[in-house]
Amino acid sequence: MTREELAELYRSFRRYAWRLEARDVYGVPAENARLQAFLAGESLPESATKTAWGEQTAAAAAAGRSFARVRMIGHPVTDYTRWEMSVYPENIAAGEDVRILDRAWLNDENPLWQQDVWLFDDETAVIQRYADDGAYLGPELADDPAPYVALRARALELSVPYSEYTLLPDQRSDESVPTREATTIEL
Numbered sequence: 001m002t003r004e005e006l007a008e009l010y011r012s013f014r015r016y017a018w019r020l021e022a023r024d025v026y027g028v029p030a031e032n033a034r035l036q037a038f039l040a041g042e043s044l045p046e047s048a049t050k051t052a053w054g055e056q057t058a059a060a061a062a063a064g065r066s067f068a069r070v071r072m073i074g075h076p077v078t079d080y081t082r083w084e085m086s087v088y089p090e091n092i093a094a095g096e097d098v099r100i101l102d103r104a105w106l107n108d109e110n111p112l113w114q115q116d117v118w119l120f121d122d123e124t125a126v127i128q129r130y131a132d133d134g135a136y137l138g139p140e141l142a143d144d145p146a147p148y149v150a151l152r153a154r155a156l157e158l159s160v161p162y163s164e165y166t167l168l169p170d171q172r173s174d175e176s177v178p179t180r181e182a183t184t185i186e187l
Contacts, residue, residue: 001141006118006126010056013120017060018152019069022116025080027134038083050087054094061095068097070155072113075104077167080134085167092162099159106158112151119148 010017030049037044057067071088073081088098106113116128118139125142142148 001126001139003138006139009118009120009124009126013060013065015121016066016068016119018067018119020113020115020117020119020148020151020155021069021071022114023072023130023134024074024078025134026130026136028136034087035080035083038086039079044087050090054090057091057094057096066097067091067095068099070099070101070152070159073100073102073165073167075102082167088162098162099156100162100165101155101159102165110151112147117142117148117151119145119152122149125149 030047034044034047034050060067069091071084092098103113116130118126118128120126123145125145125148127140127142129137129140131137
C-alpha cells in the first residue's frame with residue numbers, strides 16, 4: 001500500500017476512520033517545530049499539516065462521518081506523549097473523538113496492542129510501520145481486518161474520553177500510574 005492510497009482512504013471512508021496510536025514516540029518532521037516549542041514552554045507555531053488534518057476532520061464530521069482514535073499511554077510518560085496530549089484539543093475541536101487507554105489498564109501481551117493501525121468502516125485495516133526511532137516507514141494493508149475490528153471494540157471499551165484522563169506532570173516515572181481495573185482481552 002502506498003501513502004497516496006492511505007490518503008484516499010481518509011477521503012473515501014463511509015462511516016468511520018479509527019486509529020490505535022500505540023507508540024510513545026513518533027518521529028514526524030512536520031511536528032518538530034511545535035514539539036520543540038512545547039518543550040521550551042513557548043507558544044506553538046501554526047502547522048499546515050495540523051490545519052489540513054483539522055479541515056479534513058471537520059469536513060468528515062459535517063458529512064456524518066467520524067475520525068476517532070485511541071491513544072495508548074505508556075510509562076514512564078515521554079515528552080512526545082505530553083506534547084501530543086497538549087494538542088489533542090485541536091483535534092477534538094475539529095470533530096475527532098480522542099480517547100485514552102493507559103497501558104497499566106491492560107493485563108495481556110496481545111501483540112496487536114503494539115501496532116499502530118487505521119481501521120476504516122470495519123472493512124480495511126492499515127498497519128502503520130515505524131522505525132525504532134519513530135520515523136514513519138509507511139502503511140501496510142493488513143490481510144484480514146477482523147482482528148483489528150475486535151481490537152477496536154476492546155479499545156473503545158477499555159479507554160476513556162480524553163476529557164476524563166489527567167496526565168500529571170510527574171508521570172515521567174512509573175510511580176504515578178492512573179489506576180483502573182485491568183481486563184484481559186482475547187482476540
